[in-house]
Amino acid sequence: MDEKSNRKVLILEKINKFYGTETPIQVLFDVDLAFEEGSFNSLIGQSGSGKTTLLNIIGTLDRPSSGSLTINGKKTETLNNKGLATLRNEELGFIFQFHYLLPEYTARENVLIPWRIRHTRVPNEVEQRADELMDLVGLAKVKNNLASKMSGGQQQRTAIARALINEPSIILADEPTGNLDSDTTQVVYQLLREINERLKTTFLIVTHDRRVAERTDRVVEIRDGRVVLDIAQNPKGQNPKGQNPKGQNPKGQNPKG
Amino acid sequence: MERKGGGIMSLAIQIAFRFMKSNKGQTILIIIGISIGVAIQIFIGLLIQSLQSSLIDTTIGNSPHVSIKSTSEDGVIRDGDTILSELERMNLSLTALTSAADFGGFIRKGNSRANVVVRGLSFPSANAIYGIQEAIYEGTMPSGENEVLIGKELQKDLNIQLGERLQIFVLGGLIPQAREIRVSGFFDLKVSSLNRSWIVTNQSTAQALYGFGQGITSIDIQIQAVFEADAVAASVEEAVGREGLRIENWKDQNEQLLSGLNGQTISSLFIQVFVIISVCLGIASVLIVSVLQKSKQIGILKAMGLTDKQTSLVFLSQGFFLGIFGAIVGVGLGLFLSFSFVLFAKNPDGSAVVPFFINYGFIALSGVIAVSASTIAALLPARRSSKLSPVEVIRNG
Numbered sequence: 001m002d003e004k005s006n007r008k009v010l011i012l013e014k015i016n017k018f019y020g021t022e023t024p025i026q027v028l029f030d031v032d033l034a035f036e037e038g039s040f041n042s043l044i045g046q047s048g049s050g051k052t053t054l055l056n057i058i059g060t061l062d063r064p065s066s067g068s069l070t071i072n073g074k075k076t077e078t079l080n081n082k083g084l085a086t087l088r089n090e091e092l093g094f095i096f097q098f099h100y101l102l103p104e105y106t107a108r109e110n111v112l113i114p115w116r117i118r119h120t121r122v123p124n125e126v127e128q129r130a131d132e133l134m135d136l137v138g139l140a141k142v143k144n145n146l147a148s149k150m151s152g153g154q155q156q157r158t159a160i161a162r163a164l165i166n167e168p169s170i171i172l173a174d175e176p177t178g179n180l181d182s183d184t185t186q187v188v189y190q191l192l193r194e195i196n197e198r199l200k201t202t203f204l205i206v207t208h209d210r211r212v213a214e215r216t217d218r219v220v221e222i223r224d225g226r227v228v229l230d231i232a233q234n235p236k237g238q239n240p241k242g243q244n245p246k247g248q249n250p251k252g253q254n255p256k257g
Numbered sequence: 258m259e260r261k262g263g264g265i266m267s268l269a270i271q272i273a274f275r276f277m278k279s280n281k282g283q284t285i286l287i288i289i290g291i292s293i294g295v296a297i298q299i300f301i302g303l304l305i306q307s308l309q310s311s312l313i314d315t316t317i318g319n320s321p322h323v324s325i326k327s328t329s330e331d332g333v334i335r336d337g338d339t340i341l342s343e344l345e346r347m348n349l350s351l352t353a354l355t356s357a358a359d360f361g362g363f364i365r366k367g368n369s370r371a372n373v374v375v376r377g378l379s380f381p382s383a384n385a386i387y388g389i390q391e392a393i394y395e396g397t398m399p400s401g402e403n404e405v406l407i408g409k410e411l412q413k414d415l416n417i418q419l420g421e422r423l424q425i426f427v428l429g430g431l432i433p434q435a436r437e438i439r440v441s442g443f444f445d446l447k448v449s450s451l452n453r454s455w456i457v458t459n460q461s462t463a464q465a466l467y468g469f470g471q472g473i474t475s476i477d478i479q480i481q482a483v484f485e486a487d488a489v490a491a492s493v494e495e496a497v498g499r500e501g502l503r504i505e506n507w508k509d510q511n512e513q514l515l516s517g518l519n520g521q522t523i524s525s526l527f528i529q530v531f532v533i534i535s536v537c538l539g540i541a542s543v544l545i546v547s548v549l550q551k552s553k554q555i556g557i558l559k560a561m562g563l564t565d566k567q568t569s570l571v572f573l574s575q576g577f578f579l580g581i582f583g584a585i586v587g588v589g590l591g592l593f594l595s596f597s598f599v600l601f602a603k604n605p606d607g608s609a610v611v612p613f614f615i616n617y618g619f620i621a622l623s624g625v626i627a628v629s630a631s632t633i634a635a636l637l638p639a640r641r642s643s644k645l646s647p648v649e650v651i652r653n654g
Contacts, residue, residue: 061560061647085564088561089561098553100554104554117567
């Protein structure tokens with residue numbers, strides 16, 4: 001942790017998001033956030049709090065209604081869809097609750113797809129990296145199985161390896177363990193942590209699982225589209241220093257989460 | 258950056274193939290659909306083309322496509338050689354250029370009498386039109402003076418022997434003039450009216466029998482592109498036309514046949530177009546369903562950086578390759594249908610009802626149309642896929 005630089009790899013300034021045109025509903029209100037390179041963060045909030053919307057905006061899958069988003073020094077407002085696609089491919093890795101592997105491909109082929117989206121050839125070093133990643137997520141033995149023939153935990157670990165193949169600066173994970181049993185959740189969480197420490201990849205994990213959030217370096221809570229809590233905590237993550245993020249439980253007021 | 262274009266292609270195409278492979282049933286069904294469409298197009302197209310060309314062949318295969326005749330009372334063209342050499346200089350793409358000196362008459366044998374047309378043909382050039390030489394089944398071509406060929410039906414009607422001498426009465430003057438001819442052989446042109454009425458001989462013999470001198474009664478042309486007969490006739494008119502000459506072409510003389518053929522061509526084209534349209538609709542609907550089925554995969558691919566263009570390419574190339582497979586199977590099926598038709602649709606005498614002409618150009622064109630139509634049909638699904646927002650897909654996952 002001591003090696004961490006203070007460089008901000010992700011900067012959000014006055015992000016607002018409205019849905020609908022006739023009677024627009026505001027889902028995000030002037031969200032200002034910045035994340036440091038190599039940090040391990042969680043984003044929590046009730047369903048309907050706007051946390052998924054925020055993650056989609058950070059992932060450039062959705063555009064903010066106003067405000068500015070800078071990813072690894074690149075302003076996203078000026079980019080067209082193609083530019084955003086390239087940015088996502090090079091700078092971001094996604095891990096979703098439903099892993100979304102391509103069932104038509106083997107695990108290892110799935111891992112290589114983000115590379116192949118922008119490159120004709122797969123050089124040996126990338127092949128090697130894929131094998132190392134499969135090792136890292138503990139799937140060396142089943143890497144040539146079709147994705148559809150793997151267990152949920154194996155698929156999620158494959159998705160993690162896939163998110164890492166292009167060596168992105170940021171990994172965005174949306175409920176990465178939401179679909180897994182508690183033992184597998186532990187394994188996957190450990191894995192994310194290990195990657196963070198070994199590769200210095202920045203993580204932003206959306207979760208409603210307190211046990212996961214408690215073990216991140218920084219917890220950001222969104223409620224009704226606003227950042228209501230932003231605390232750094234003990235990296236070992238046993239007890240949050242600040243207020244219990246789940247202390248209050250107002251009902252989600254917005255239709256979209 | 259430039260090199261990455263290939264990568265864009267190859268991944269999209271690979272995904273297209275994996276998608277098609279993962280939905281084998283769907284893929285096979287759609288290929289069968291395209292194949293049947295292509296097969297029907299090829300079969301109907303070839304059938305109509307063959308019907309028409311065999312009809313045209315019987316109608317004008319053994320007759321001049323363009324003829325120059327005299328409008329004078331005796332029907333004689335006196336400057337035939339000049340016109341012929343003029344036509345030769347014109348460099349038209351002719352398959353035959355010849356002249357004929359014809360007259361009417363009758364022959365008598367015992368109590369029987371038969372009206373005949375004596376055709377004074379100029380050999381060997383006339384053979385290209387009438388195929389007389391090939392039609393002789395007994396005897397030889399006329400060589401000496403007053404030697405003639407007689408048709409099969411006339412031979413039977415009058416019981417004429419090879420080498421027999423006959424009296425022919427030449428119509429023309431007030432009183433029919435009797436002349437003697439000698440039968441050097443018999444022909445069968447497969448048209449009984451011609452076999453019954455034609456007496457074929459050398460031009461010089463005909464000229465001498467009738468007393469034309471050096472005159473002829475028509476100049477006959479056959480051309481390669483039979484449907485350009487009117488255009489050829491027009492240019493002949495321009496080159497040698499003058500008062501006293503009439504230029505005929507087969508199209509003017511067979512207007513009913515032509516309008517019949519035209520109607521056939523248009524209805525065959527209609528059938529083909531609608532077959533293609535229904536195939537396209539089939540492809541489009543199957544691929545649209547496929548876009549929905551694969552929307553999760555498309556969403557995650559886009560999240561990982563697949564561009565909208567690459568996404569469209571996944572579906573466009575599915576259309577393209579389905580078209581290629583469909584065209585290959587369809588061409589095979591279409592040829593199979595055509596050959597079976599030739600094999601099973603037979604006249605009582607064993608000859609094919611329609612002699613099939615395998616037009617390879619048309620078959621290739623059908624294949625190309627199928628592939629392009631399939632690709633075009635994939636445009637709509639491709640557009641849909643490119644407009645899919647990963648947020649929608651992933652949120653609804």
